Amino acid sequence: MQRSSxxxxxxxxVLGTLLxxxxxxxxxxFLVGPTRRRAERDAREKVEIDGRLAKVRKQIQRTDELNNExxxxxxxxxxxxxxxxxxxxIAWFPPKMRAFFAHHGIEGCDTRPDRTSEIFEDxxxxxWSIDLPGVDFLRLGRAIEELENSEPLLEITGVxxxxxxxxxxxxxxxxxxxLRTIMRK
Numbered sequence: 001m002q003r004s005s006x007x008x009x010x011x012x013x014v015l016g017t018l019l020x021x022x023x024x025x026x027x028x029x030f031l032v033g034p035t036r037r038r039a040e041r042d043a044r045e046k047v048e049i050d051g052r053l054a055k056v057r058k059q060i061q062r063t064d065e066l067n068n069e070x071x072x073x074x075x076x077x078x079x080x081x082x083x084x085x086x087x088x089x090i091a092w093f094p095p096k097m098r099a100f101f102a103h104h105g106i107e108g109c110d111t112r113p114d115r116t117s118e119i120f121e122d123x124x125x126x127x128w129s130i131d132l133p134g135v136d137f138l139r140l141g142r143a144i145e146e147l148e149n150s151e152p153l154l155e156i157t158g159v160x161x162x163x164x165x166x167x168x169x170x171x172x173x174x175x176x177x178x179l180r181t182i183m184r185k
Contacts, residue, residue: 080152081123081184089113089126089183097130104143108133119182126183127157132175137161140175153182 094111101109114127132140140161148156158178 084184086184101143105139106132106135122184124183125180127180130177135173135175137173155180
């Protein structure tokens with residue numbers, strides 16, 4: 001039996017259509033699907049990267065703000081320590097204290113360094129002990145008040161006042177001041 005030409009044509013059309021459908025399905029499965037999945041993955045990664053980028057930008061902005069604040073604080077600090085002498089503290093601080101207490105009528109000031117601790121590379125915190133023998137209590141109080149108010153980088157950490165032994169008047173005291181100050185190295 002021979003097939004008719006119309007059946008042949010129909011069969012060719014069906015096979016051609018089937019081939020086109022298979023090709024479209026294969027194209028979709030093997031090319032479009034992975035491309036779509038890659039695009040979705042790229043979109044998710046972009047969102048993650050945008051989030052991280054926003055965090056980094058905030059960190060950079062905060063770093064810039066901190067750098068600006070650091071520059072301002074450093075300038076303020078330099079203004080604060082600018083009046084301090086640059087010589088060795090033992091050379092200028094004891095004479096300064098002796099002159100200060102002499103100005104308040106307190107003689108015999110003995111200033112000794114206790115200990116030093118570094119704050120920054122060119123600035124240190126020094127602790128001092130000042131002995132004041134034979135001092136009047138009221139003069140000592142006025143001197144301490146003026147010392148605290150006139151020296152911005154000085155802190156009095158301890159005051160010990162003892163009465164002198166019997167032959168001296170009661171208003172004459174022996175005092176020891178402990179103070180801490182910031183100085184250039």
